[in-house]
Amino acid sequence: MEKEGKMVTIYVMGKKHRVPAGLTIMKAMEYAGYQLRRGVGCRGGFCGACATLYRVKGSYKLQAALACQKVVEDGMYIVQIPFTPAEKKLYDIEKIRPTPNVFVEHFPEITRCLSCNTCTKACPQDLMVMDYVQAALRGDIEKVVELSFDCIACGLCAIRCPAEIVPYQVAQLARRLYSKYILGLSEEVEKRVAEVEEGKFDEELEQLKRLPPEELRKRYESREIRV
Amino acid sequence: MEEYPGYPEEMWDSLRMVEETRDERIGKTYPRMSEEERERILREWHPDYKEGAKRPLRIGPSKGMMVPHEVADILEAHPLITPDMIDLSEIDYDVDILIIGAGGAGLSAALIASEHIDKEGILLVQKLRLGDSNSKMSQGGIQAALGPDDSPVLHFLDIMGGGHFANNPELVEILVKEAPDVIKWHQSLGVLYDRNPDGSIKLSPGGGTCRRRMLSCKDYTGLEITRVLLDEFLNREIPYLEFTCAVELLTDESGQVVGSVLYDLDSDEYLIARAKSTILATGGYGRLHIQGFETTNHYGATGDGIVLAYHVGAELRDLDATQYHPTGAAWPEQIVGQLCTEKLRGRGAQPVNRLGELFVNPLEPRDVEAAAIIRECYGRELGVTTPTGMRGVWLDTPLIDIINGEGTIEREFAAMYRTFKRFDIDIRKEPILVFPTLHYQNGGVVINARCETTVPGLYAAGEVSGGVHGKNRLMGNSQLELYVFGRRAGRFAAERAKRVNVGKPTLKHVERYERWLREAGIETDRRAPILLPEYRGKKTLEHHIRLL
Numbered sequence: 001m002e003k004e005g006k007m008v009t010i011y012v013m014g015k016k017h018r019v020p021a022g023l024t025i026m027k028a029m030e031y032a033g034y035q036l037r038r039g040v041g042c043r044g045g046f047c048g049a050c051a052t053l054y055r056v057k058g059s060y061k062l063q064a065a066l067a068c069q070k071v072v073e074d075g076m077y078i079v080q081i082p083f084t085p086a087e088k089k090l091y092d093i094e095k096i097r098p099t100p101n102v103f104v105e106h107f108p109e110i111t112r113c114l115s116c117n118t119c120t121k122a123c124p125q126d127l128m129v130m131d132y133v134q135a136a137l138r139g140d141i142e143k144v145v146e147l148s149f150d151c152i153a154c155g156l157c158a159i160r161c162p163a164e165i166v167p168y169q170v171a172q173l174a175r176r177l178y179s180k181y182i183l184g185l186s187e188e189v190e191k192r193v194a195e196v197e198e199g200k201f202d203e204e205l206e207q208l209k210r211l212p213p214e215e216l217r218k219r220y221e222s223r224e225i226r227v
Numbered sequence: 228m229e230e231y232p233g234y235p236e237e238m239w240d241s242l243r244m245v246e247e248t249r250d251e252r253i254g255k256t257y258p259r260m261s262e263e264e265r266e267r268i269l270r271e272w273h274p275d276y277k278e279g280a281k282r283p284l285r286i287g288p289s290k291g292m293m294v295p296h297e298v299a300d301i302l303e304a305h306p307l308i309t310p311d312m313i314d315l316s317e318i319d320y321d322v323d324i325l326i327i328g329a330g331g332a333g334l335s336a337a338l339i340a341s342e343h344i345d346k347e348g349i350l351l352v353q354k355l356r357l358g359d360s361n362s363k364m365s366q367g368g369i370q371a372a373l374g375p376d377d378s379p380v381l382h383f384l385d386i387m388g389g390g391h392f393a394n395n396p397e398l399v400e401i402l403v404k405e406a407p408d409v410i411k412w413h414q415s416l417g418v419l420y421d422r423n424p425d426g427s428i429k430l431s432p433g434g435g436t437c438r439r440r441m442l443s444c445k446d447y448t449g450l451e452i453t454r455v456l457l458d459e460f461l462n463r464e465i466p467y468l469e470f471t472c473a474v475e476l477l478t479d480e481s482g483q484v485v486g487s488v489l490y491d492l493d494s495d496e497y498l499i500a501r502a503k504s505t506i507l508a509t510g511g512y513g514r515l516h517i518q519g520f521e522t523t524n525h526y527g528a529t530g531d532g533i534v535l536a537y538h539v540g541a542e543l544r545d546l547d548a549t550q551y552h553p554t555g556a557a558w559p560e561q562i563v564g565q566l567c568t569e570k571l572r573g574r575g576a577q578p579v580n581r582l583g584e585l586f587v588n589p590l591e592p593r594d595v596e597a598a599a600i601i602r603e604c605y606g607r608e609l610g611v612t613t614p615t616g617m618r619g620v621w622l623d624t625p626l627i628d629i630i631n632g633e634g635t636i637e638r639e640f641a642a643m644y645r646t647f648k649r650f651d652i653d654i655r656k657e658p659i660l661v662f663p664t665l666h667y668q669n670g671g672v673v674i675n676a677r678c679e680t681t682v683p684g685l686y687a688a689g690e691v692s693g694g695v696h697g698k699n700r701l702m703g704n705s706q707l708e709l710y711v712f713g714r715r716a717g718r719f720a721a722e723r724a725k726r727v728n729v730g731k732p733t734l735k736h737v738e739r740y741e742r743w744l745r746e747a748g749i750e751t752d753r754r755a756p757i758l759l760p761e762y763r764g765k766k767t768l769e770h771h772i773r774l775l
Contacts, residue, residue: 022560022561023561024561027561027762030762030763030764031763031764032764032767033763033764033766033767034763035759035761035762035763036526037355037470037492037493037759038355038470040355040526041355041356041359041525041526042359042361042363042364042525042526043525043526043565044364044523044562044565044566044646045565045642045645045646046363046364046447046449046450046642047356047358047359047363047364047450047525049355049356049359069561069562069646069649070649071561082356088461090461090462090464091462092462093416093417093459093462125645126645145419149419149444149445149447149451149641150445150447150641150642150645152450153454172454172455172458175417175419175451175455176416176417176455176458177417178417178419179414179417179418179419179420180414180415180416180417183414183419183422183426184414185411185414185415186373186410186414186420186422186426186427186428187427188373188374188375188427188428189371189373189407189410189411189414189428190411192371192372192373192407193407193408193411196379196404196405196407196408201378201379201380201404204380205379205380205383205400205403205404208380208383208384208387208396209396209397209400213392216384216387216392217262217388217392219384220384220385220387220388220392221262221388223381223384223385223437224437225259225437226376226437226438227432227436227437227438227439227590
């Protein structure tokens with residue numbers, strides 16, 4: 001860790017700021033005086049609102065990160081990419097099916113994949129993005145699901161893709177189809193829903209609701225714990 | 228090679244002690260406290276009981292209710308707008324249902340409403356991006372009584388006990404009975420819940436639950452559920468506005484709520500949305516940093532909903548009780564306050580002190596668990612102090628792989644593993660340092676079974692509402708609440724929209740609120756809702772002027 005008091009220089013959209021070392025890009029921008037309206041969300045690495053591109057002085061490499069998770073480096077040039085102008089493909093989940101061709105039909109641009117791996121390098125979650133795009137091309141839905149599950153849809157893969165593929169949308173379709181049609185509804189869920197509908201628990205719940213507070217407390221304290 | 232590259236050297240002795248004591252701790256569990264012990268530790272150590280941290284509200288329908296100063300500050304504040312600032316004669320959006328907030332509750336309300344009325348009659352507005360919410364950040368799970376030895380009745384008992392019996396039993400009954408149907412709805416939309424090898428749904432324990440009742444989607448539960456709802460919302464082409472916040476509700480001559488004044492965060496212009504039913508799904512107040520606590524919450528969680536509701540005279544409840552999640556990150560500095568899911572403890576991680584000793588059962592209700600960690604750090608002085616002076620205890624995560632087999636952490640806790648790995652901490656091999664963090668608004672706007680507030684035309688669902696959790700929420704019941712009550716709000720708001728007429732929108736309640744403030748002798752320059760938290764540097768704020 002950096003010692004307290006040490007400062008580094010960053011460039012936010014080219015403008016120079018001195019900020020304490022050790023801050024995340026997001027906190028460094030706030031320290032520098034930005035009140036964030038776009039490019040900020042959960043601040044915990046779960047929402048993908050703070051997608052950011054940066055380059056460090058002396059390097060030609062354009063790198064991608066989440067501003068809430070990445071610590072500033074001396075000489076960092078930063079621009080946030082809070083929005084990806086990707087087309088949202090519309091579909092009716094009740095009507096489509098997980099056929100081998102479903103991805104190519106909805107996202108024909110995936111056939112343009114150059115296997116350049118730029119998407120994978122851009123992913124701040126370190127997902128194997130190109131591998132799941134290739135799996136989608138093969139119609140291997142299970143693989144798409146497995147490799148894409150941790151995606152937060154920050155959009156960086158789509159922004160960097162030279163073939164203009166929007167990988168996270170392909171993955172979203174795959175996960176929904178897989179859950180709905182390949183795994184299907186769970187038996188125990190349907191059974192419990194039916195029991196509730198039949199009123200199986202109504203009488204007991206009604207009783208509990210009517211119990212005087214002391215009695216309810218006793219029932220709570222004496223319940224058996226089986227975990 | 229450094230022993231613990233992600234931790235400063237002064238912590239290494241303690242880390243070694245945790246490692247050395249690990250084997251003998253396997254299979255051991257610290258006993259659960261009796262109800263008496265629980266009450267005592269809460270009184271002595273829980274932040275809610277700290278003297279001087281609250282004051283009674285001086286105005287409004289819930290006058291006299293004790294609330295944290297930070298909450299009183301936004302309720303005892305001037306509305307952001309005054310009637311003379313706004314031209315109400317031109318209505319920009321005239322709709323059946325206005326939904327404010329696009330987290331789990333707002334999206335559910337929109338989807339269900341679209342099945343009851345023409346979707347063009349719906350407008351969903353969202354302060355930041357569509358889907359941005361605490362709902363999305365939920366890691367550990369969602370409760371539904373699905374196990375063969377479980378039932379909604381046991382779920383009911385757990386919730387009432389966890390909430391210290393202050394809950395509204397009618398709402399709790401609805402929550403536990405509709406839980407299985409919510410899971411069915413999710414699966415039919417394509418939410419991927421974790422399964423056992425035999426295909427059954429994986430159920431884990433949670434703090435204060437008497438059965439295994441926690442469904443999960445790895446440790447991205449909220450992300451998985453909300454992204455599916457959002458995808459469906461977009462597929463149905465329901466009208467929405469992003470980066471547009473509600474700054475004041477509208478009422479008509481009869482006093483019913485008839486929509487909202489909206490504010491475009493990009494252009495700074497106001498817009499008038501008139502609606503027959505208005506649903507508050509604005510979430511909680513974590514970003515108020517009650518008592519200076521760090522928070523797990525989304526940037527937008529500034530308590531706007533309770534302010535808007537109170538301005539029109541809606542009753543509030545249980546806002547004296549704030550939830551501190553027992554295990555927020557205490558190290559590394561960059562992620563202090565971020566959530567370390569309760570599921571870690573559900574799967575075997577033990578809280579241990581500086582000496583590697585057990586000091587609390589890992590699955591006490593959240594308020595009790597948090598109080599025990601605070602006592603360990605500040606009462607018994609057995610915590611670990613970080614270079615910035617923060618204290619914490621260890622959560623011994625490597626036990627998860629030892630107990631459940633190698634690979635469990637990477638498979639089930641991908642988010643946690645990734646978060647700490649970014650800072651050179653491998654949670655498979657090293658424990659993490661934790662301390663309670665501000666997590667959840669237990670109380671909120673009073674609602675009934677139809678999600679109606681005490682003011683006609685105004686509905687509320689999700690964290691902004693109160694009553695379901697009483698004084699303390701159990702893990703997995705907030706996710707559940709979003710969908711159970713979000714769906715209800717959508718359905719009942721649509722029913723109402725079909726039968727009511729609304730009058731001319733006014734801001735008369737703003738004048739009344741100003742009068743309440745005056746009559747109570749409250750002189751302040753505070754204004755609310757605050758919309759965004761303030762994190763800008765000191766120098767900027769000292770020299771801040773608005774010229775453009």
